[in-house]
Amino acid sequence: MINQYLIGLAMADLLRLLLRVSEKAANVARVCRQEGPLFELLIQEKTGDDKNKKFVQDFKTLADVVIQEMVKHDIGTQFPEMKGFIHGEESNKFENGLGESVVVTVCGTEEETATLLTTVLDGDTTAAGLLARAIHQDLQVSDEAADSLELPLNPGDLGIWIDPIDGTSQYIEGREEVTSQGELCPSGLPCALVLIGAYLRTTGEPVIGVINQPFSSKNPSGQGWTGRHFWGVSTGTINASSLPRSSSSHSTEELSAVLSSSEKEAVKDALAPLCGGRLMYVSGAGYKILCVILGLADVYVLSEGSTFKWDSCAPHAMLRALGGGVVDLAESLRGGALTELTYHKPRPEHQGAERWANHGGVVAYLDSKRLTRVIEALSGKI
Numbered sequence: 001m002i003n004q005y006l007i008g009l010a011m012a013d014l015l016r017l018l019l020r021v022s023e024k025a026a027n028v029a030r031v032c033r034q035e036g037p038l039f040e041l042l043i044q045e046k047t048g049d050d051k052n053k054k055f056v057q058d059f060k061t062l063a064d065v066v067i068q069e070m071v072k073h074d075i076g077t078q079f080p081e082m083k084g085f086i087h088g089e090e091s092n093k094f095e096n097g098l099g100e101s102v103v104v105t106v107c108g109t110e111e112e113t114a115t116l117l118t119t120v121l122d123g124d125t126t127a128a129g130l131l132a133r134a135i136h137q138d139l140q141v142s143d144e145a146a147d148s149l150e151l152p153l154n155p156g157d158l159g160i161w162i163d164p165i166d167g168t169s170q171y172i173e174g175r176e177e178v179t180s181q182g183e184l185c186p187s188g189l190p191c192a193l194v195l196i197g198a199y200l201r202t203t204g205e206p207v208i209g210v211i212n213q214p215f216s217s218k219n220p221s222g223q224g225w226t227g228r229h230f231w232g233v234s235t236g237t238i239n240a241s242s243l244p245r246s247s248s249s250h251s252t253e254e255l256s257a258v259l260s261s262s263e264k265e266a267v268k269d270a271l272a273p274l275c276g277g278r279l280m281y282v283s284g285a286g287y288k289i290l291c292v293i294l295g296l297a298d299v300y301v302l303s304e305g306s307t308f309k310w311d312s313c314a315p316h317a318m319l320r321a322l323g324g325g326v327v328d329l330a331e332s333l334r335g336g337a338l339t340e341l342t343y344h345k346p347r348p349e350h351q352g353a354e355r356w357a358n359h360g361g362v363v364a365y366l367d368s369k370r371l372t373r374v375i376e377a378l379s380g381k382i
Contacts, residue, residue: 012151013078014078016143017074017075017079018075018198019210021070021074022229024137025070025212025214026213028135029067029214031130033171035127049353061168061171061172062120066117066131067162067165068162069106071086071162071164071196072106073106082159086160087159087356089308094120100119102119109136110132113132114131143229160196161196161310163308163310163311166284167192167284169283170188170189170192171189171192173188174188184280185287186280187282188215189215190215190287193212193290194211194213195209195211195311195313195314196209196314197312197314197316198313202344203342203344206234206316207233207234207235209232209317209321210229210230211229211286211318213229213290231318232321232322234320239321245321254275254276254278255373256275256296257274257279257297257301258280258292258296259301259302260302260306263303264382267301269381270381273377274373285302285307285312288300289319289326292366293318293319299364301363302329302363303378305359305360306357308357308358309341312341312358312362323368324364324367324371326340327339327371328361329375330361332375333375333379333382338368338375
């Protein structure tokens with residue numbers, strides 16, 4: 001009983017830590033965007049096995065790398081048993097403007113981290129100091145529901161997937177799209193998210209998800225942005241979330257779906273009778289799933305294998321906490337069974353990032369009846 005109690009406390013500590021590091025990550029993302037002249041120096045094209053095949057150009061930024069390494073550092077420091085099982089999208093090698101290759105890490109002190117970042121930033125000590133301060137700040141996040149939660153999970157049984165900035169292209173482009181509350185945002189900074197998900201090492205089941213939206217709304221002054229966070233936990237009989245669980249509505253009504261603008265015409269044609277005029281196109285894989293989580297869309301459908309475990313782990317855990325999930329589209333069409341994504345096994349036949357791709361495409365959903373209708377509509381069409 002004592003051990004289980006201690007494990008429950010540790011897991012509550014882990015959830016609180018993930019919320020804190022997600023907010024630190026959001027702050028880093030905002031700091032990087034506020035340094036306008038510097039921002040051009042923070043972009044580097046991905047090449048080779050790290051390149052996402054979907055895009056002609058796919059970028060990583062120093063913000064991506066710094067956030068990922070900060071999350072790894074903070075989790076590994078508080079939970080040493082998780083070291084080696086904290087995975088991210090990015091390589092931590094970064095090339096500065098002088099052609100020097102630097103391995104970006106978080107050091108023991110703010111001063112040491114600033115010194116390392118100065119090398120990356122071609123000697124810009126001011127910007128390096130700002131980033132180091134954001135990385136090392138002691139940030140607290142107030143979330144009553146998360147603080148009171150005890151979970152029957154052992155941190156040593158978990159792995160972590162980090163997407164430091166999902167929707168990097170939207171983050172780099174930086175369009176300041178503003179929408180009313182309760183409306184989805186087709187593109188722009190609000191589509192850029194910090195995603196941190198935990199999964200069981202043995203089964204790959206996603207169990208904890210934290211989503212931070214650094215650019216949720218403009219400050220009343222018109223200067224700068226305010227963010228918001230969401231979380232969900234699903235394990236055993238425990239399903240808890242920062243959002244209320246919605247009640248299922250009638251399965252015969254017209255659906256709404258979010259898609260990629262590059263989705264196959266066959267998929268659009270198959271879904272059109274179900275959705276009428278409610279096929280919507282938005283940016284960012286994580287943001288598309290967040291639209292489903294928030295009830296702004298019923299499903300997210302993607303027929304291509306262009307998303308990855310770091311894109312889907314955190315929002316998948318949130319959907320599970322709310323009664324939904326994320327299935328492998330190809331497997332679900334092939335066998336009739338609805339096959340949920342897992343997060344612990346790479347594809348050995350692939351190299352680099354492709355080992356962790358969701359190769360069969362995905363459907364994210366809140367209501368299983370609506371999922372069934374979507375699978376039926378797509379069966380034999382793609």
